[in-house]
Amino acid sequence: MSASISKNMKMFCVSCQRFLQRCNVRRFSDGRGYESTMKGWIRHMRKQKHVNFIQLNDGTGKPAAQIVTSPEICSKDVTEGSCITAYGKYQESIAQEQSVEFLAEEIKVHGPCNMQKYPFQPRKIHSHEHLRQFLHLRPKTALTSAVLRIRNTATMAVHKYFQENGYIFIHTPILSSNDCEGAGQLFTVKVSEKNDDDEKKPIPEFFTSPVFLTVSGQLHLEAIASGISKVYTFSPAFRAERSQTSNHLAEFYMIEAELSFTESLEDIMQVMEGLIKSLTREVMETSADDIRFVHRRNSASSDLLTAIDDMIEKEFIRLPYVEALSIVNQICESPELKWGDDLQRAHEKALVKHCGNVPVFVTDYPEELKPFYARLNEDHKTVAGLDLLIPGVGELCGGTLREERYDLLHQRLKSKNLLSTLSWYLELREFGSCPHGGFGMGFDRYLQFLLGMPSIKDVTAFPRWTGRCQL
Structure with missing residues (x-):
C-alpha cells in the first residue's frame, strides 16, 4: 500500500x-x-x-x-x-x-440464495434450537460466526500462555488402548473390512488389542513429562456419556498440562489460575465486540460480567473437601452429604455462589472419589486431588499430584485389574521417576461460561451428543 x-x-x-x-x-x-x-x-x-x-x-x-x-x-x-x-x-x-x-x-x-427455502430469515432472531438444526448453515448467522471468532481467540490465548511460560506442546494420540479415567465411557474403534478373495477366510484384526477414542491425553503426557519437564496438549477427547444435559458433549476439547518436579497441589493450582486469568483477559480484550454481541443475544445478566471480572481480578478460593462438604450441608436442602459422597452439579454451583461467585478449588478428596493415579496423602484416606468450580457451570477443571511411588501405584493398579494394560505406565516409575502432577480443563465448558451460553452445544461448530452426529 x-x-x-x-x-x-x-x-x-x-x-x-x-x-x-x-x-x-x-x-x-x-x-x-x-x-x-x-x-x-x-x-x-x-x-x-x-x-x-x-x-x-x-x-x-x-x-x-x-x-x-x-x-x-x-x-x-x-x-x-x-x-x-x-x-x-x-x-x-x-x-x-x-x-x-x-x-x-x-x-x-x-x-444466489433461495429465500423461499433459506432457514434463517432476515431480521428474525432464531432460537439456539432452531440454529442447531442447520449446523452446516449456521456459521452464516451473526451469532455463530461471533462465537467461532471468540473460540479462535481463546484457542490462540491458550497456546500463548503455555508458550510464554516455557511449556512444550505435545500431540497426544486420538486412538488409545487406555481408559484414563477408569469410567468405562469409551467409544470402541471397529474396522469394517470385506474380504473379496475368500468370504470364509477370517480377516485379521487391525490392532492386536482393543482400541478406543481417547478420553484424555494425560497418561501420554506423563510419559513425555518423564523426559521433558513442562508439557501440555490441546486436543479432542471423547466420552460415551448418554447425557442430554446442557453441559455435556460426546466430542469436546481438553486443555491438559503436566509439570515435573512438583510436590504441592498449590503449584498445580497456580498454573490453573494463571491460565484462566490470562485466557479470560485476552479474550475479553481482543474479542470485546463479539463478546458484547453474544451476551446481548443470550440476555446475559450483569452477574455474568461481574463473575468474569472477578475471575480476572480476584484470587481463587481454596477449600478442602471436608470444609466444602460442611458448607454444602449448611446451604443446600438436599439430603445431607456424608464423607465419601461426591458433590453433584447443584452442590458445586451452590458452593460457588456461597463463596461470592469467585472460582473455588476443592482439594484433598477421599481416595475412592479420584482416579487410580492420584497421589495418596499422609492420612491414607485422602489424595492430593482437586476440582476447580466456576459460576453457572460447576466443575471446569480437575487435577492431581500423580502417584510416583512404585509400590503404592503397583498396589492400586493390581486392585483395579489394570496391571496388564498399564504395565508401561507403572514402568515409568522404574526409570528415573520424579514427583509430578497436572490437570485437565474442559475448553468448551469454559466458553459456555464466558459467553453465558445456555447449552454447550452452541460453542462449537459441529457438536456431537448422544443421538446426534450430523455431517
Whole structure:
C-alpha cells in the first residue's frame, strides 16, 4: 500500500481501517475515497425507490461500511444470503453512525440464495434450537460466526500462555488402548473390512488389542513429562456419556498440562489460575465486540460480567473437601452429604455462589472419589486431588499430584485389574521417576461460561451428543 493511501486511511475510524485492510484496495481515486471491492454475504438489505442499502459480512468481523447502490444494478439474485462482490469506492458518509460508506457501481453475484427455502430469515432472531438444526448453515448467522471468532481467540490465548511460560506442546494420540479415567465411557474403534478373495477366510484384526477414542491425553503426557519437564496438549477427547444435559458433549476439547518436579497441589493450582486469568483477559480484550454481541443475544445478566471480572481480578478460593462438604450441608436442602459422597452439579454451583461467585478449588478428596493415579496423602484416606468450580457451570477443571511411588501405584493398579494394560505406565516409575502432577480443563465448558451460553452445544461448530452426529 502506498504512503498516500496509508496517510489518508488515518482519517477513518479504527474499525473502518481494519475493514479496509481486508479489502482489495486498487488505487487512490480522489479526496473522497478509494476505488475498491467488497466481498461477502449479504446480511441485510433495505430497498428504497432510488437507492438500496446493503450490509455485507465476510465472517471475519463486523462490517465497517454500508454499501449504497442504485436499484438498477441490483439483479433479482441480489438478496439476503447471496454471495457477492461489489465494485466501487469508499466515500465519506453523511450518516451520524458511520464515517464512511461504500458506493457500489457494479455487483457480481457469485451464489444466489433461495429465500423461499433459506432457514434463517432476515431480521428474525432464531432460537439456539432452531440454529442447531442447520449446523452446516449456521456459521452464516451473526451469532455463530461471533462465537467461532471468540473460540479462535481463546484457542490462540491458550497456546500463548503455555508458550510464554516455557511449556512444550505435545500431540497426544486420538486412538488409545487406555481408559484414563477408569469410567468405562469409551467409544470402541471397529474396522469394517470385506474380504473379496475368500468370504470364509477370517480377516485379521487391525490392532492386536482393543482400541478406543481417547478420553484424555494425560497418561501420554506423563510419559513425555518423564523426559521433558513442562508439557501440555490441546486436543479432542471423547466420552460415551448418554447425557442430554446442557453441559455435556460426546466430542469436546481438553486443555491438559503436566509439570515435573512438583510436590504441592498449590503449584498445580497456580498454573490453573494463571491460565484462566490470562485466557479470560485476552479474550475479553481482543474479542470485546463479539463478546458484547453474544451476551446481548443470550440476555446475559450483569452477574455474568461481574463473575468474569472477578475471575480476572480476584484470587481463587481454596477449600478442602471436608470444609466444602460442611458448607454444602449448611446451604443446600438436599439430603445431607456424608464423607465419601461426591458433590453433584447443584452442590458445586451452590458452593460457588456461597463463596461470592469467585472460582473455588476443592482439594484433598477421599481416595475412592479420584482416579487410580492420584497421589495418596499422609492420612491414607485422602489424595492430593482437586476440582476447580466456576459460576453457572460447576466443575471446569480437575487435577492431581500423580502417584510416583512404585509400590503404592503397583498396589492400586493390581486392585483395579489394570496391571496388564498399564504395565508401561507403572514402568515409568522404574526409570528415573520424579514427583509430578497436572490437570485437565474442559475448553468448551469454559466458553459456555464466558459467553453465558445456555447449552454447550452452541460453542462449537459441529457438536456431537448422544443421538446426534450430523455431517
